[in-house]
Amino acid sequence: MSVTVVLGTQWGDEGKGKLVDILSADVDICARCAGGNNAGHTIVVPMGPEKIKTTFAFHLLPSGLVNSKCTGLVGSGVVVHIPSFFAELDALQAQGLDCTGRLFISDRTHLVFDFHQIVDGLKEVELGGSSIGTTKKGIGPAYSGKASRSGLRVHHLFDHDTFAEKFRRVVEGRFKRYGHFEYDTEGEIVRYKALAERLRPYVVDSVAFIHNAIANGKKVLVEGANALMLDLDYGTYPYVTSSSTSIGGVCTGLGIPPKLVGHTIGVIKAYTTRVGGGPFPTEQLNDIGVQLQEVGHEYGTTTGRRRRTGWLDLVVMKHSCLINGYDSLNLTKLDVLDDLGEIKIATKYLIEGQELPGFPADLELLARVEVQYVTLPGWKTPIGSIREFEELPESCRVYVSFIEEFLKVPIKWIGVGPERDSMISK
Helix, strand or coil: CCEEEEEECCCCCCCHHHHHHHHHCCCCEEEECCECCCCCEEEEEEECCCCEEEEEEECCCCHHHHCCCCEEEECCCEEECHHHHHHHHHHHHHCCCCCCCCEEEECCCEECCHHHHHHHHHHHHHHHHHCCCCCCCCHHHHHHHHHCCCCCEHHHHHCHHHHHHHHHHHHHHHHHHHCCCCCCHHHHHHHHHHHHHHHHHHEECHHHHHHHHHHCCCCEEEECCCCHHHCCCCCCCCCCCCCCCCHHHHHHHHCCCHHHEEEEEEEEECCEEECCCCCCCCECCCHHHHHHHHHCCCECCCCCCECEEECEEHHHHHHHHHHHCCCEEEEECHHHHCCCCEEEEEEEEEECCEECCCCCCCHHHHHHCEEEEEEEECCCCCCCCCCCHHHCCHHHHHHHHHHHHHHCCCEEEEECCCECCCEEEC
């Protein structure tokens, strides 16, 4: 099959960007299917004749663009803030990454406006103590507009008078809901007339675009945003994002049928992290947690927020595997565990001594679970320079094999550092 999918398996920030970067060297198209510029994928690659290590931070654009022969597609299931689209593109170009003629956006993509971002903050205030920890990028309000059929899409930009009329109506609706916040509606209409003309060369009928590519034998790589535990249906609702981050979101977000998906890869961090609120059964509010934060540089690419950290949770992973059906896994940031004398892995959730059959929907129940761990010995030696699985310390190989055997999914790639070549292919 010509479509390969890379998805986050936990609460995001697993390091999907690096694998996408590696795989995109051998694909024709790298596509985003959901989310917005709330994503954060960091890639470190050598650039120019002097091979200078350069760090690229992707938020909205497909990170496969790092590879000069790969075309990027922003699919219909994504929500796009056009000023951020161009700000990110301009930043990449300034770093020496030429994207001319190889970046496209679906004409069906819904638009995020500045008023969505204002409303995002107002909704958080309204929630008070139940704040979900949104990035305040306007993603949720834009998807709300999409679901309530009041959203505006990319194609609307090219009929300016109709766009202006619809835009005024939508903003007025937000004023009625949240009170009259400061916002220059007419100024935005003028601004988007200019943005529409700049955007026009990038816009395609993405359904025709991607199906023509597949029909002509082109290889497509789908880059998931966020992760399964942030999925609107199967994550820790309501502490989730506003889109489908599962394999289902790939099909609906790009307009491709399931039969075209050939290989699904799950990216799993060697421990667990999450950003924002919500229960986190294996969270370590102790020296171990701090060590994982500091050694793993666990600060958000998009928000800069310190991530919560804890032991690897295989109950979460089993739930994730059932829903997404991973064919293989990429285990990342294994080197972050180098200095630990022993390492724990969560294997069961218990309530009053009884094992739960799966990952619970009820967060109050989740907050009360007793986590059962398996403790494995650490390896207490740096592994960042190792490139062959057989050369890893025995305790390290045992850790990897335990995960594989528990999940019944092979681990094909192991990340041992931030650079492009810091990856063991197993």
